[in-house]
Amino acid sequence: MNKFMLNETSYHGAGAIKAIPDEIKNRGFKKIFVASDPDLIKFGITAKVTDLLDAAGIAYSVFSDIKPNPTVENVQSGVEAFKAADADCIVAIGGGSSMDTAKAIGIIITNPEFEDVRSLEGVAPTKNPCVPIIAVPTTAGTAAEVTINYVITDVQKKRKFVCVDAHDIPVVAIVDPDMMASMPAGLTAATGMDALTHAIEGYITKGAWELSDMFHIKAIEVIARSLRGAVNNTPDGREGMALGQYIAGMGFSNVGLGVDHSMAHTLSAYYDMPHGKACATLLPAVMAYNAEATGEKYREIARAMGVKGVDEMTQDEYRKAAVDAVRQLAEDVGIKTSLKGVAKEEDIHQMSVDAYNDACRPGNPKETSVEDIEALYRSLM
Numbered sequence: 001m002n003k004f005m006l007n008e009t010s011y012h013g014a015g016a017i018k019a020i021p022d023e024i025k026n027r028g029f030k031k032i033f034v035a036s037d038p039d040l041i042k043f044g045i046t047a048k049v050t051d052l053l054d055a056a057g058i059a060y061s062v063f064s065d066i067k068p069n070p071t072v073e074n075v076q077s078g079v080e081a082f083k084a085a086d087a088d089c090i091v092a093i094g095g096g097s098s099m100d101t102a103k104a105i106g107i108i109i110t111n112p113e114f115e116d117v118r119s120l121e122g123v124a125p126t127k128n129p130c131v132p133i134i135a136v137p138t139t140a141g142t143a144a145e146v147t148i149n150y151v152i153t154d155v156q157k158k159r160k161f162v163c164v165d166a167h168d169i170p171v172v173a174i175v176d177p178d179m180m181a182s183m184p185a186g187l188t189a190a191t192g193m194d195a196l197t198h199a200i201e202g203y204i205t206k207g208a209w210e211l212s213d214m215f216h217i218k219a220i221e222v223i224a225r226s227l228r229g230a231v232n233n234t235p236d237g238r239e240g241m242a243l244g245q246y247i248a249g250m251g252f253s254n255v256g257l258g259v260d261h262s263m264a265h266t267l268s269a270y271y272d273m274p275h276g277k278a279c280a281t282l283l284p285a286v287m288a289y290n291a292e293a294t295g296e297k298y299r300e301i302a303r304a305m306g307v308k309g310v311d312e313m314t315q316d317e318y319r320k321a322a323v324d325a326v327r328q329l330a331e332d333v334g335i336k337t338s339l340k341g342v343a344k345e346e347d348i349h350q351m352s353v354d355a356y357n358d359a360c361r362p363g364n365p366k367e368t369s370v371e372d373i374e375a376l377y378r379s380l381m
Contacts, residue, residue, distance in 0.1 A: 002209055004254050005166055007146055007173045012243060014235075016176035017049055021056035023134060023172050024089065032060035033087035033131075035078065035102040037068075037094050045138055045182060046093050053091075061085040066094070069153045069160070069268050069275070070101040075117045078105040082131070090133045092170070093179075095191065096142030096275065099135050100150035103168040106130030110167075117152055117163075122359055124165040135170035138179045140230065140241035141191025141276050143198060143249020145173035153269055160265040162359040169253075177235070177242040185231045188241075189333035192227040193280030195245035196326070199223060200287065200301060201260055202252030204294045205363040215251035219244050220304040224329065231333045256363035260286040262355040263373060267339075269354070270347055280335045284327040285379055291319040293366035298322040305329070339380040348377050 011019045024032065032053060036046040041064055053060050063081045066074055082090075082105050092102035104117050110128040114120050135145035144150065148169050153160050183191070196219075202208065203216035222244035229237020263286070264278035291298060298319040302310045305325035310318050330337055343351070352373040355361065361368060 002211070004211060005148060005169055006250055007169060008171045010146070010173040010175060010246070012175045012246070014176065014178050014239070016174050017052065017136060017179060020049060020091065020134060020136070020174060021052055021058060024058055025056070027089070027132065029089035029132070030059065031085065031087040032058060033082050033085050033090045034060050034062045035066065035090055035092045035098050035105070036062065036064055037066045037098055038064045040094055040138060043182065045179065048179065049091065049093055049136060060091070061087065066097055066101050068097050069272060070097045071153045071155050072117055074101055075104040075108070075152060079108050079115070082109055088131070090131050091136065092133055093136045093138060095137065095139035096144045096151070099137070099142070099144035099170070100152065102133055102135070103130060103144070103150040104152060104163070106133055107165060107168050118154065118161065120163040120165065121161040122164065124163050126165055126167050129167045133170040134172040134174065136174045136176070136179060139183060139187065139191040140180050140238070140245045141194040143195065143245050143253070145170050145175065146246055146249040147253035149253060151265065158269050159354050160269040162265065164359060173246070175242050175246050177238040180238055180242060181233065186334065188231050189227070189335055190274050190276030190280060192223060192230060192241055192245070192276070192333065193283065193330055193335060194276035195241070195248050196220065196223045196227070196329070197260055197279040197283050198245070198252045198257065199248040200283070200326070201257040202248065202255055203301065204290060204297055204365045205256045205258050206365055207255035207363055209255070212251040212255045215247050217300055217304050219248035219251065220301060222247065224305045227329060228332055257360040258286070258290070258364035259355065259361050259368050259373065261360040262358035263376065265358055265360070266351045266355045267343070270351055271342055273342065277335060280330050281337050281339060281380065282376070283330070284323050284337050285376055287323045287326060289372070289376060290364065290366045291323070337380065339377065343377055343381055348374055352377060
């Protein structure tokens, strides 16, 4: 039996944020807890939503103690702020960091026995749905607005941990490309490659099946044709990436990921490397490593990436073509697929142990050892 979970409602396209006041009123919410990061507030992005709340006479408070790789401490302060606000709904505005923090806060509020967010690592045994979340992504990458996952950093232990909980999925997703238009090129590239990693890993993961494959192949196709334009801030590119990353999230949230994400989580925990950049840096090497365990799927990845003549290629040729197309896209948007000057040799073994123990690793299509992960890290140094 396969289970598939998506938002109750989602809105897509330029101007979608205008639906937020009606959703709040129609659902009977009285006080909104707006979770958004400091930079989005500073540059007026959060105000695009709060101005709508003001105009509609909807009460709210703003919480902004959120870091790019949200920490245990961020969650703890958020829980206290939510209690003080006497709110009944969260509007999360931002990238994965804002939405992940909001999910953790919302889960702990309704499941107080898990007040230590570390206790939610893995598949969380919560009993109650989290505080209702309306998620408004400002990056095209994490798809946290449609997933049942969130990732928190334990700074003291230098590790990221993944929480998987069907109770944390936002009730409403507002996927408005206008909210993403201010993203700088580098962030657009990194988050876009994160979305591509979601689509590719979701397509080849052990849990993949026909319904998830449908989403992932379409996501690869849309991202491959849109990311270069999004980096150049074209309207079509932005709209395509907003949709493509969401489609990828619809798939991978339900079937899992693989060792690329396990290794990326560890890179971020050790070196505060942006998650999307870490995923992109690793992706070609991890794809090449996994190729032998993917059957004919790399042919379809190559096709979706725009490679011509794949039906005339041998298995080795189309597998290489898929990897090369992904590497070329990363290079075209300015991401180097190298860890030279980033990873430290003395950290590699423990990083590999941590990556092996990450919740995403068991979904990898190829059985993986600590030694395999060490070799992958070193191959990029």
